[in-house]
Amino acid sequence: MKPPARSSFRAIKDEIARRIGERVWKPGSLIPGEEALAAEFGAARATVNRALQELARAGLIERKRKVGTRVALHPVREARFAIPIVAQEIVALGAAYEYRLLARQAREASEADAARLGVAPGKIVLHLQCLHFADGRPYQFEDRLINPAAAPKALEEGFEHQGPNEWLVAAAPFSRAEFTFLAALPAEEEARFLGVETHEPVFIGERRTWLLASPITAVRMVHPQSHRLTTVM
CATH class of the missing domain: 1.10.10.10 (Winged helix-like DNA-binding domain superfamily/Winged helix DNA-binding domain)
Known part of the structure; x- marks a missing residue:
């Protein structure tokens, strides 16, 4: 009909x-x-x-x-991930949000930095470590590298009051992103900041973004094992 x-x-x-x-x-x-x-x-x-x-x-x-x-002979659904702003994510859970900058350093990229971010060793990178809280409890430990060649104003930003993810979403648009999710044991530093034991598995999200061929940022986000990720298809 x-x-x-x-x-x-x-x-x-x-x-x-x-x-x-x-x-x-x-x-x-x-x-x-x-x-x-x-x-x-x-x-x-x-x-x-x-x-x-x-x-x-x-x-x-x-x-x-x-x-x-x-x-299509074999339909494949496309999963879309919006890059979350952790402050909004926590507030949406009905919890009070708190942010703390743990470390900020502009330095020459080590071999490990270069491999992680996708830049040449010796290039200047900005390394940030932050902790996000929900109702006073550690919710996410954030370890991030930013490529100033792609986001030059990042070197002028202190990040004492605003998390780098929130800043990047507004200041550094990207054309491509890569997401990885895994469960693993935390490094000693990660366990200490999250208040968990090193033998307790944690939930880890890793993300890299690019503007055309230029890498913008690489971030490792570590959560206690109670963390849940939900997406809609």
Whole structure:
């Protein structure tokens, strides 16, 4: 049955997703082109194109020039991670937030710094260590390297009152990011600041960001084992 005309790209996207989910359009089959869909839904081709782009990003369809659009044989959902601002994360839990800068040092990159951040040894890097609290309890130990070549104003920032992540989100836009999550035993320093034992596993998040080919930052965020990470797909 032909659905009523719609102009919202969300409504078009939802209807196409319904047809795929209910096997009206089977895996691997071609679906109607943009012009036909625009006529069916009473929408502009640009609106249909936007709906199809979102479905392609979600992994439900595959689009190829001069070939057309097919239902994906093996749909892969795309998980998106928003870079969290830890202060907002803690407040959202209903807890009081507190921030403490533990160390700040501009120095020449060691071999370990160079490998971690992706810069040449000897380049100036900014090394920061911070502790974030929720209701007075250690929530996250943050160990971060910043590349001043990509974020030069970082060398002018003291970070005594604002965490580097919050500052970077506003001051240093990135074009690419890499996330890693793992459980491991903490280093002695990490255990001491978090108030845990070195034999207690902790939850670790590592992230690197780039602006085109230039690395911006590499951060290691260590949480007590009670930490939970939730994402929506």
